[in-house]
Amino acid sequence: MKKLLIGFVVVIAAAFGLFKFIETTEMGGDAYYVQVTTDGKQVTLKDDNGQEFLDYEYQLTGYDKNGKNKELSFRANKERPLRKNAYLKVTYNSKKEDVTQWEEVAEKDVPQKALTKLN
Numbered sequence: 001m002k003k004l005l006i007g008f009v010v011v012i013a014a015a016f017g018l019f020k021f022i023e024t025t026e027m028g029g030d031a032y033y034v035q036v037t038t039d040g041k042q043v044t045l046k047d048d049n050g051q052e053f054l055d056y057e058y059q060l061t062g063y064d065k066n067g068k069n070k071e072l073s074f075r076a077n078k079e080r081p082l083r084k085n086a087y088l089k090v091t092y093n094s095k096k097e098d099v100t101q102w103e104e105v106a107e108k109d110v111p112q113k114a115l116t117k118l119n
Contacts (some may be wrong), residue, residue, distance in 0.1 A: 001079075006088050012115065014109040017054055020030060022070030024066035027092060028091065028093065028100070029055065029091045029092045029093035029095075029096075029100055030064060030091070030092050031065070031090070031091060031092075032063060032064050032070055032072060032089075032090045032091075032092055032114075033062060033063055033087060033088065033089055033090070033105070033110045033111065033114040033115070033118065033119045034058075034061065034062040034063075034072060034087070034090055034115075034118070035057060035060075035085060035087055035088075036060070036082045036083060036084055036085060036086045036087075036088065037084070037085070038058070038084075039056070039059065039060045039081040039084070040056035040057055040065055040081050041056065041057045041058075042055075042056055042081075043055050043056070043057050043075070044094075045063075045104065049108070053069070053079065053082075054079045055075050055076065055077060055078070056072070056075065056080075056081050056082065057074070057075050057077040058073070058075070058076065058079060059071065059072070059073045059083070060070075060072055062092070062114070063113065063117045063118060064111075065111040065113060065114060066088075066113055067113035067114060067116065067117050069117065070092060072092060072099055073091055073099070074090065074099035076102075080118055081093070082104075083104075086104050087102065087104065087105050087106070087107055087109075087118070088102045088104055088105065089102065089103050089104075089105045089109070089110075090102045090111050101117060
């Protein structure tokens, strides 16, 4: 019974490690910071069922923590534009050559070198 329990724990730990590796490889990437300066381009898309929905597409210049810039394109996945002047932390995956995620952050959370370039 003890060996079975230990084996179960090892399998769970290995599965968790594999999940984290896949998540980092597929979703992870380099952090860039952008400031929303436009309303974005409104696009109409269709889901798998053929139902239409609105989305907003952005092309903004992002800066990493060292102030190095990168042109970034991403969709907000919202039916309304992002808040103007908001700061976003955007994750760019160089293997996918795409933005994999974004989140709004406070100005104080933007690294100084990136903030200097954004303002």
